[in-house]
Amino acid sequence: MTDHDVIPAPPTPRVPVRGGGTFPVRRIYCVGRNFADHAREMGATAPASKAERGQPTFFLKPADAIVTDGEAAYPPGTADLQHEIELVVALGQDAPPGVLDRDAAQALVFGYGLGLDLTRRDLQAVAKAKGLPWDTGKAFDQSAPVGELVxxxxxxxxxxxxxxxxxxxxxxxxxxxxxxxxxxxxxxxELSKLYALRAGDLVFMGTPAGVATLQPGDACTGRLDDLLELNCRIAPPRV
Structure with missing residues (x-):
């Protein structure tokens, strides 16, 4: 008897690459509070020096949260959808076993892009107040618009x-x-201390201060100087 899928296999999310081709996405890691001004904005204490950084805050989004067509639907269950513009790092190689040093870490990088970490802030706030995971606030459908990778x-x-x-x-x-x-x-x-990093992983690097509410119809334009651009419109909720 031959093994076979009992349901159709879902497609692999893919991000376009400048110059041609696509980048198949395996996993999305996200970094919380990685700009001091945003940490303070969220009510957290920002480190005064690298020696006082402690440990970074990580959370994940599902790979199928990726949006590459420039339109993300306003999600259900929230009255406070917020934007967080972020540098996105794309890994092109599997990490060797063990904890990476800086040179080995940099060698894994295939390229860079821009992403929006869309956040149901009201749901995240409730979870934080109860000491619960942030999944409902962060890991929802179409919560990760991404532009092309360079x-x-x-x-x-x-x-x-x-x-x-x-x-x-x-x-x-x-x-x-x-x-x-x-x-x-x-x-x-830091991620290599916790996970086996693989080719196809994306890392959202955190957002600066200025996060605020989005409404259906809003047009979002992210930039990294003249190197990268991300355009995304917030569409009406799906019915």
Whole structure:
């Protein structure tokens, strides 16, 4: 008797790559409170120095939360959908066993993109107040719009680049990437202590201050200087 799927296999989510091809997504890791100004905005204490950073906050989104067609539906169950613009790191190699050092971590990176960590803030707030996981606030359908990926060799040095988000043409969020509490190699090293990182993984690196409410019809435009752009419209709720 031959093994076979008893239901159709779902398609693998894929992100377009500049210059051609697509990047199949295995898993989405997200970093919370990775800009000091956003940590303070959320009521948390921001570290005064790298020595005081402690451990980063991680959560996950399902791979099928990816949106690449420029439109995300306003989700059910919330009255406070909020935007969080983020640098996205795409891994092109499996990590070797054990904890990564910075050079080995950087070597895993295939490229970079921009993503929106859409958040049902009211549901997240309830979960946080009760000491519960953030899944209902973070890991919902179409909660991860992502733009095209650019290979790491084209991106060059990230630290001085400016991450920004406008909503309907009005600037909401802006910060240089050198303001990250944990940079890309830092985060990959920390993740390697907890997970087996693999080719196809995406890492959302955290958002600067300025998160705010979105409404159906809002047009979101994220930029990383002139290197990357993400455009996404918030569509009416599905009925």
């Amino acid at each position: 290979p790491a060799a084209e991106a060059g040095e990230l630290a001085p680049r400016k991450l920004s988000l406008t909503i309907n043409g009005q600037l909401r969020q802006q910060s240089r990437l050198d303001q990250l509490i944990w940079d890309v190699p830092d985060i990959l090293c």
